[in-house]
Amino acid sequence: MCIVIGLLLIGSSPSLFNGIHLDIAGYLSALADLTKNLASPWHLTYNDLGTTRPLFPAIISPWLHSLLTLFLSFIIACFIALVFTYLTLLLPGRFIKAVRFILFILEAIPDVVILAVMQIGDIYIYQKTHLLLFDVAAYNNQPIFLPVFVLSLLPVIMLYRMMLIDFIEESEKPYVELAKGKGMSQRTVLLGHIFRNALVRIFSETKYIFWFMLSNLLVIEYVFNIFGLTNFMLRYSSNVTFTVGLLLFFVPIFIILSVCQLVITKVTKERVDIV
């Protein structure tokens, strides 16, 4: 509930500045207006080049598209990172150290660079082979494959690095030695014990990863000209669309994080604070 209040405070922040001057009175009245308007969500409107249109059926389709891109990328990123981590841990120790360092450097590469490389690579392949891997720009049919791919790349690197750190830390604990001493195979120990325990710590970073992906989503939707929620907020920017957009992102992420927290608490009987 407090977070919703916080989002309202952030949502009306465009009214905080009149030009470059602070306008506290304007901010407070905008905040009051916003709260009053949100009380009747079906009467909310947005301004499309001078014409006023009702917000609610219009925002649903971009919203669903954004959510699909976001969650699909996240799930794919988790899966790929997990597979990579598992494969890496079977390597000898020297390689693991090198992989960790390379990942640390790769994490610094900005998403825009990845976007640009993907676009150029796509067009280059098309010129050479006349094989269009992905549609770069779209008008009616919204591309889904390339955005999801680009959006999941950086989270893969981040998750991969976090998982490696957590898995290595977990595998140094005494119970792992005991399990190995009992004659269990490396694979059983890794999947059955280390994985389960390390997952708790990885999920505590989920919120940060979602936050990071939201900014990336904005850039991707802008560059690929996808009419998603962030693009909607950008194009018809007003206090109302901004706040509603933020709320629409917040609610599903919050629900998923809460479910994750519940599941982890039940499974591992450890108290974790994800939300």
Add this chain to the structure above:
Amino acid sequence: MIKTLLKNPLFIVGFSIILILFVGSLILTQTLHGDIPQKTLLYDKHGQLIDHAPLSPLHYPPFGTDSQGYSLFYRLMIGAKFTIGITLLVAGLRLIFSLLFGLIYGMYFTRWSGFLPKIIDAFSYVPMTLLAYILLSPVIMENGVTNQFEYSFAQRMGFEIAILTVIAIPTASLFFGNETKHILKQEFMAGVKIMGATRLHILRKHVLPHLTPKIWIHFAQQMIQVLVILIHLGLLKLFFGGTSVAFGFDETEYTSVSGEWSGLIGSSFNELTTTPWVPFAPLIMFTITLISMQLILKALQSAAEKTGQAPRRRKANVHINKETPVIRPSDFTFLG
């Protein structure tokens, strides 16, 4: 901590790259006086025209030229001082203010810990680029119809620095506040309080020394975040110091007023497919800077681990009588 840092090759490499970019930019600005080398037409050795601007990096190393024939390398080097300077300034301001608020919150407002963190938590569901864009665009974007900025260059710059600083302060303050609270909860604090330490003494002698490594790590992280936000804003055609908008016949042209890197990305990203080196040159510079920052961050983290949580303290000037008691046979008697 500084000694361990200077021994770390990662730190030396990262730091010197950024230093070279910054100092090189200042020197070039002084020596060139704004005359960027220009080459619009390229002839081969027989005097035949082979290419015209924009020249590719193959013809005009290292980065090629833009569509007006200006050398991208010199443009980027001259812009470097803005980009690195802004990043340092914004990250520094974020650090100072958030440290101040965080310490006040952590030391004094212990009762507010219920709802304030939750309200601030709302920021972790807000894409920072979008927030920055929505707050900045009315001021930074030139009015395309009247072809005029509403505010002067200095005002726009100040406003942008202020906004970029402010949007990160709540989260960062909360981080420092929680760290402070964590230190105050340590076991030795009970002893410190019993000895009668005032709040200022606790702050100076116990909280700040424990925070110092975290402050530096946080500073490096903030610099990385500011750089990423600058790239994003540049892509969204919001350039530092102002975007001048010119409506053309078929497309609107956006140019950066200050010549800073993100402006070069935004104004040329549409040419990605025709002249890829023009948007790629600033992107490469950004990547180099970000990787150097990441190296510095890594070095800071390992230095903080090495020095450990407890900072070194001077040995207390107390002499304890360490004479080991001498055991003589006469101390013992046989019992029966």
